[in-house]
Amino acid sequence: MSAGTEHQPPGPIEETAEDLAAGGRRRRRRIDAFPYLLLIPATILTLVIVAWPLIETFRLSFTDARLGRESYVGVENYVDIFQDDFWEIMRRTFLWMGLGVTLKILMGLIGAVLLNAALPGRALFRVLIMPPWIVPIAIGVFMWSWMYNGQFGMISGLAQRFGLIDGPFEFLAYGTSAFLATVVTDVWVGTPLVALYLLAAMQSIPTELYEAAWTDGAGRWYRFRRITLPLIAPSIFTVALLSAIWTFNSFDIIWILTEGGPRGSTTTMIIDTYKTAISRFRFGEGAARAVMILVCLTAFAGVYLALMARTQRTDR
Known part of the structure; x- marks a missing residue:
């Protein structure tokens, strides 16, 4: 084998590195989403305990709600x-x-x-x-x-x-x-x-x-x-x-x-x-x-x- 026809290393090394990097990014995206999944129960609980009563209070403030009846009265x-x-x-x-x-x-x-x-x-x-x-x-x-x-x-x-x-x-x-x-x-x-x-x-x-x-x-x-x-x-x-x-x-x-x-x-x-x-x-x-x-x-x-x-x- 002559010097001009030396054996070249396999070409796809750079592509393999890029694939690994892309896979790492995908894994990081999956891992980074995990903490937010843990927040879902607390978020739902907050919405039920805080947000819903607050919204209901605002709604009731525009009514003449009493025991057994309720009608809209504006401001x-x-x-x-x-x-x-x-x-x-x-x-x-x-x-x-x-x-x-x-x-x-x-x-x-x-x-x-x-x-x-x-x-x-x-x-x-x-x-x-x-x-x-x-x-x-x-x-x-x-x-x-x-x-x-x-x-x-x-x-x-x-x-x-x-x-x-x-x-x-x-x-x-x-x-x-x-x-x-x-x-x-x-x-x-x-x-x-x-x-x-x-x-x-x-x-x-x-x-x-x-x-x-x-x-x-x-x-x-x-x-x-x-x-x-x-x-x-x-x-x-x-x-x-x-x-x-x-x-x-x-x-x-x-x-x-x-x-x-x-x-x-x-x-x-x-x-x-x-x-x-x-x-x-x-x-x-x-x-x-x-x-x-x-x-x-x-x-x-x-x-x-x-x-x-x-x-x-x-x-x-």
Whole structure:
């Protein structure tokens, strides 16, 4: 065999490699689809539990649905909302939410500072602060309802002993005191989580910043005002926004204590919606009120998501 007629290797090697690559791509496509198949049951469950009730609520809000009958009324339910005492209920809702969130942030910030300080028994205090959040809300609120009782409640008894009141006082029987009682109970329930959230933010601050400020002669108040507060400000805003969402949508605290009374002084939007739809069987009007609550919560959620996106961009 001459040099010009050397034996050449088989030609289809490149085609075989291409075939292998194509087969690999097909296998990757099959493998990549597997996680999405696993999501199908959860997606169906979400559609059944969340999407369908939401769609049904929107549909009912355009009807006068009651027990045994239902007819289309257009936007009449939404018009009636604004003609009733809606604005007073909304004002009360935002007042209740504003007082509760403000007090929870203040109490939580004080608690976080104390938990972060080098004080004896700090670990025990971290454990003792959690029961209001861990205990089921119904149990905790029932405990407060007994404490508010004028005949055998602890608060009325202590107030009489210290001469603040002359006789038994039913805190839940009067509008202003009942409203403040629900705020105090809500603050008691929500403060521990706020305190631990802010404590985690404080402990993420580099100690070198405090050491440098201490070396320069900065006092504790100056370090707190110039270092701690600015660095935990995003966390304060985040937990305040989350607390606002939870407080706005809170039902159990008010319902267990007062059921929205006396004379509607503790009726918030969520309580009004429940009474309209469940107690009075006016499902169409109740659905319209629920849609209004959804709009408010969506606005809160939009602000929260925008804050999270901004925080992530800042971290990068």
